[in-house]
Amino acid sequence: MPVSLDTLNSASREEFVAALGGLFEHSPWVAEAAFGKRPFATVAALHEAMIQAVLDSPRETRIAFLKAHPDLAGKAARAGDMAPASVSEQAGLGLDRLSDEEYETFQRLNAAYLTRFGFPFIVCVRRQTRDAVLASYEPRLANDEASELARALDEIAHITRLRLAEAVEGPGMPAVAGHLSTHVLDTYHGEPAAGIRIELFEVGSSGRARIAEAVTNKDGRTDAPLIHGKPLRRGRYELVFHTEAYFRRRGVTLPEIPFIGDAVIRFGIDQPEGRYHVPLVMTPWSTATYRGS
Amino acid sequence: MPVSLDTLNSASREEFVAALGGLFEHSPWVAEAAFGKRPFATVAALHEAMIQAVLDSPRETRIAFLKAHPDLAGKAARAGDMAPASVSEQAGLGLDRLSDEEYETFQRLNAAYLTRFGFPFIVCVRRQTRDAVLASYEPRLANDEASELARALDEIAHITRLRLAEAVEGPGMPAVAGHLSTHVLDTYHGEPAAGIRIELFEVGSSGRARIAEAVTNKDGRTDAPLIHGKPLRRGRYELVFHTEAYFRRRGVTLPEIPFIGDAVIRFGIDQPEGRYHVPLVMTPWSTATYRGS
Amino acid sequence: MPVSLDTLNSASREEFVAALGGLFEHSPWVAEAAFGKRPFATVAALHEAMIQAVLDSPRETRIAFLKAHPDLAGKAARAGDMAPASVSEQAGLGLDRLSDEEYETFQRLNAAYLTRFGFPFIVCVRRQTRDAVLASYEPRLANDEASELARALDEIAHITRLRLAEAVEGPGMPAVAGHLSTHVLDTYHGEPAAGIRIELFEVGSSGRARIAEAVTNKDGRTDAPLIHGKPLRRGRYELVFHTEAYFRRRGVTLPEIPFIGDAVIRFGIDQPEGRYHVPLVMTPWSTATYRGS
């Protein structure tokens, strides 16, 4: 049950820290610092005040704060020794269910990162596919320390913005959600294509997993966006549109094996809070797509 | 080493039958019958004469001829008891290396077919993917006997046309080859896209296998068609175009995870002797394809 | 000032006929007949009752009613001898400002039609371009009399539905309006194209006339549809998108004479009450369009 911003604005220091102290990993002092900046007109302003408290703290405090974070896919995940929010976030990406080989890869990369920078590798896992997380170690290991310190705090901002958006309700919620939608236009009949079954897959280096399924309505759209109300995980995806059944149902003569049977669009998502509209324009002999709006 | 049509036209009956008797499964009488129609102006005419001999034979002869064919993926394949041409053809599709489960499926379908029509299921496997072969049992089992007798002889015509095209050389070769090609147009720069790596996959129900690979030349085409000089196997395919590396090489600013990274076209081939031209028209934000010419 | 449906439902017979008697050309008896069917729940139901009164009248009455209509672009238009609604409708299409040659063409076609069917050629001109009106004489002259009588009354229904929609206000207005809109997607940048100037032309056999102009907003759309709130005139159109200025403004290097400078889409509108969405998907080297939704 989220607490309301009004309640927080009129809460005692003790109540305030009790409500928000867990958002920043093992660091209730961040909530303490924000308490003094009340009242907050928006939930986003509350989040900014907490982040500012971190940025304003001495360098050693910031480093210590980062060190308080668990390793990604690390021993803490296996041993159950993480803040509750981290447990749920890492589990969402399956980081608590890695094969031994994958676990070793993460251990090796985490160790390299820790050696290089002196604090653990931090990333907002709810904004990433597992492949995107793995791919991000190499460029980040190449950064200089100042850049990487800033980057780690930027990831913290994303992590805590999401936690706050779930913990507090009120005006001016921070923007944490992306949008993925599609639309099917049938240029054989000159109409939106109704009743097309669509599958959405996350495509990783080791396979692909279906993460959504829908059927187009009479406007050629799905009744709800394929993903909405949460960040889009950065990564690679495939949309598969079952067009053969659609055209056969409408009585169009197709070859036994049609030229376009299952239309496939492979695309990438780079911005977790972005708006991705991915239409399909098609006939039994052609397909086209583009980033729409 | 193919024999020339001229040589066949002037050969003795014995030599003629020695050269061509093996083309029609265990049935040298077909070559015997064709011998009387010499000379042949084209290799295609020779093939037509042989097929006509089969069609002109009494019904019981035709049935017996069909019965002389081995089961598809059957015991003969495992036991090494097939005409040499059949051995090589079935091996091309991997029908000699089936899992036990797949073997059982074929056995069950073959048995159903044999029970229904009194002769084995015959298909020109060099014109089919394994999935297409499996998918063809059901509609053929639903045919009436006359249709299926005609269909079986039509498959024989395809099988022997391919064998003849390899055994004989001369003017008027029969048309046995299909053509699959592609072309990449970059509408960001308004030019053919050179240096794009392309992979072609056969897509089956149980996975996909890469069957060709190429790189585009400065006209955006591949130096040779992706498939040519033989029948296209009926089935489903994917072309994957590695466009991300191309655009990065040309200095185009892309997101870390580009919208179009690997462009994918999934398409079907229905006509083994057809001409399939499958172009990709693309930018970092759009793709289009169609059956070209 | 439209009268409200409520007012009409409670009006005296005299007031009712005074308000609606002019809608059906020189035929107040139609309003008289509808009076008896009150009350009407919707404006559309009122219209249907009036049309039904015409359809229920004896054949000679219907013919006489049709004969009460003025010639299209005829002497009445020149002499000022038409019902006021007809004057305005014919003027909208410029039928009162024809050249002598065009006037002669209409006179000749009108005379042929009158001779053939015994009543004047009737068409709802607000749903047609001038070219579409001219093109419709020939197929209608080829109809049999029963079809053409039905067609004339169908055109009357369109004419009076439009008149009623302006004369009366209330719940359940009849559907008389079409919709023409556009959208510009820039697949060079992967974004909607903002600030593109768009011109809409009606294209006739004797030239083309600009009928709307707009600039795209940041979503690549125009703030209002290009045409809405009235029927679309059946005919041929051109959309011209000034893309050269857009790309130059964004710093894209183009040839001195760009490949795509003014992008042109020529299209036809067949359904006056239809929804036509005509997007442009483009780069400096490509354009695409389709009937969208």
Place this chain on the structure above:
Amino acid sequence: MPVSLDTLNSASREEFVAALGGLFEHSPWVAEAAFGKRPFATVAALHEAMIQAVLDSPRETRIAFLKAHPDLAGKAARAGDMAPASVSEQAGLGLDRLSDEEYETFQRLNAAYLTRFGFPFIVCVRRQTRDAVLASYEPRLANDEASELARALDEIAHITRLRLAEAVEGPGMPAVAGHLSTHVLDTYHGEPAAGIRIELFEVGSSGRARIAEAVTNKDGRTDAPLIHGKPLRRGRYELVFHTEAYFRRRGVTLPEIPFIGDAVIRFGIDQPEGRYHVPLVMTPWSTATYRGS
């Protein structure tokens, strides 16, 4: 009748200059200078030698040479006082048949140019539409003198390359021709569109003129390119494809006024010796084009 390069390589000085002296306006000394560089392996090498002779001449000679050229669309054109090659070239663009107003415009621009640079405005008119010529005055008037002297000699190179390509035949002809072609793909049927009538218009500020017409063959192409064997005039063009008749002929049900009736592609040509392939990919409800190859 062109003279062969062999003949020129073995001709006397007098014969050589008689053959080539007229190519450079009123300046046989250019041929004289080239005579000394014989023999030439290619026609292109001969042209380069002549151009080099101009470039190597003293500045005052080059200026005098430029001054020997007639005004574009000037008094000389009206009075018949130009070198024969210039007469024909200027007539090709209609510069000898200008309205008085157009004549005045050219006179004004020519005078401004002459005042600014001291030599007449020179352009290779066979590589330009009239609109492109007119549009080029303004940017060239803004050049500095050195740039414009180089530009004028570059135009001379184009003019004389074209003249030489007609006057001489032999190995290594200079590249003077462009290429404009099209291709129509019907993605409703998945085939090239045969029998489509195509018109090519040059689009100018004051109207448009049809300059070519063709019908697609069974491969969806025209038997010959729309323009080939000569430079493409820089300018703006429209291709009109009469698709309505095609689809009706094939039995496709279209609205009385089809959405795509005449498909129009408006495009620009910037490179007279370029290769422009402009395909149309279409259904009754969609069109797409791009610069192909």
